[in-house]
Amino acid sequence: MTEFSEIPVIDITGLTDVPSDDLVAQFRKAYGETGFGYITGHGIDLALIDSVFAASAAFHALPADQKQALALDSGHRGYIAINTSTDVNSAHAEVTKPNQSASLMMLREDTAHDPDVYLSGPNQWPDLDGFRDLMLRYKTEMSDLGRRLMRLAVLAAGADPEPVLRDGFATPTTWLRLLHYPPTDPLGPDDLFGSAPHNDFGCLTLLAQDGIGGLQVKTPAGNWVDAPKIDGSFVVNVGDMLHRMSNGRLLSTPHRVINRSGRERYSVPFFFDPHVSYDIAPMPGTGTPNYAPINFGDFLRGELEAGYDAHKDAKSV
Ligand SMILES: O=C(O)CCC(=O)C(=O)O
Ligand SMILES: [Fe+2]
Numbered sequence: 314m315t316e317f318s319e320i321p322v323i324d325i326t327g328l329t330d331v332p333s334d335d336l337v338a339q340f341r342k343a344y345g346e347t348g349f350g351y352i353t354g355h356g357i358d359l360a361l362i363d364s365v366f367a368a369s370a371a372f373h374a375l376p377a378d379q380k381q382a383l384a385l386d387s388g389h390r391g392y393i394a395i396n397t398s399t400d401v402n403s404a405h406a407e408v409t410k411p412n413q414s415a416s417l418m419m420l421r422e423d424t425a426h427d428p429d430v431y432l433s434g435p436n437q438w439p440d441l442d443g444f445r446d447l448m449l450r451y452k453t454e455m456s457d458l459g460r461r462l463m464r465l466a467v468l469a470a471g472a473d474p475e476p477v478l479r480d481g482f483a484t485p486t487t488w489l490r491l492l493h494y495p496p497t498d499p500l501g502p503d504d505l506f507g508s509a510p511h512n513d514f515g516c517l518t519l520l521a522q523d524g525i526g527g528l529q530v531k532t533p534a535g536n537w538v539d540a541p542k543i544d545g546s547f548v549v550n551v552g553d554m555l556h557r558m559s560n561g562r563l564l565s566t567p568h569r570v571i572n573r574s575g576r577e578r579y580s581v582p583f584f585f586d587p588h589v590s591y592d593i594a595p596m597p598g599t600g601t602p603n604y605a606p607i608n609f610g611d612f613l614r615g616e617l618e619a620g621y622d623a624h625k626d627a628k629s630v
Pocket of ligand 2: 518
């Protein structure tokens with residue numbers, strides 16, 4: 314493992330389905346050594362991102378009962394209030410207290426729940442003008458970016474993107490989360506986190522954040538490197554599923570959020586994952602497999618049922 318002291322910046326301006334060898338090499342280095350990068354030149358309109366943050370602030374400012382009416386459902390869509398999510402599956406021993414954040418989670422917008430497709434269904438929308446259209450537009454644009462980055466990631470891992478994109482990502486599982494972190498007491502306990510140390514479980518995370526700061530990335534030696542906002546960029550990181558698909562070549566790196574700024578912090582992670590039917594396995598071209606195949610839907614069911622009451626109560630869905 315290579316020790317690092319900063320998060321690399323990668324400019325993907327003009328990224329097409331056939332990225333340059335130089336870009337693939339940059340991606341391989343960043344995600345093979347750090348697991349995190351700032352992606353610039355991504356083509357998402359910055360005004361669109363600003364509108365999503367404004368809508369998030371409007372949502373979080375709603376009265377508690379209106380938010381609670383959208384409480385997380387068995388399709389993992391809805392409102393997650395503060396002090397209700399602890400990272401119980403975290404491999405990080407220090408996690409004992411619930412995350413100091415509230416969020417609205419939106420997945421793919423299906424017209425109805427299909428009992429044969431885990432986590433299918435419609436979202437729960439707040440009664441705010443234009444909110445649904447804005448979020449669906451952002452999801453569509455971010456899915457397109459996710460697909461382009463996934464292609465780059467698969468190439469960087471040394472595999473052929475065509476079968477992966479076709480079989481895994483024709484109908485991806487997407488998670489759009491509007492996170493709000495109230496300030497935590499600067500004199501409070503050391504193990505009270507906005508987001509406790511964790512690895513992302515999926516493939517790619519594309520994070521937009523405000524200028525407050527607080528995201529930190531763990532190095533192999535156990536140091537924490539700040540990942541503040543760089544204007545016009547997304548912080549993009551690899552999760553556990555892409556780590557397995559790459560046969561360990563791309564790293565899923567622990568990270569956390571501590572908001573001791575004294576101010577409200579908002580962030581918007583977008584998680585880009587395969588369809589639940591997809592089997593996660595080391596891709597051909599990545600060497601002798603170090604991991605057994607697992608079905609993504611089965612894996613998710615285990616994670617969500619262990620971590621969230623909304624799933625414990627609804628195991629049949
Ligand atoms: O809010 C952030 O900056 C990071 C959030 C995060 O790590 C996550 O939602 O997985
Ligand atoms: Fe994360």
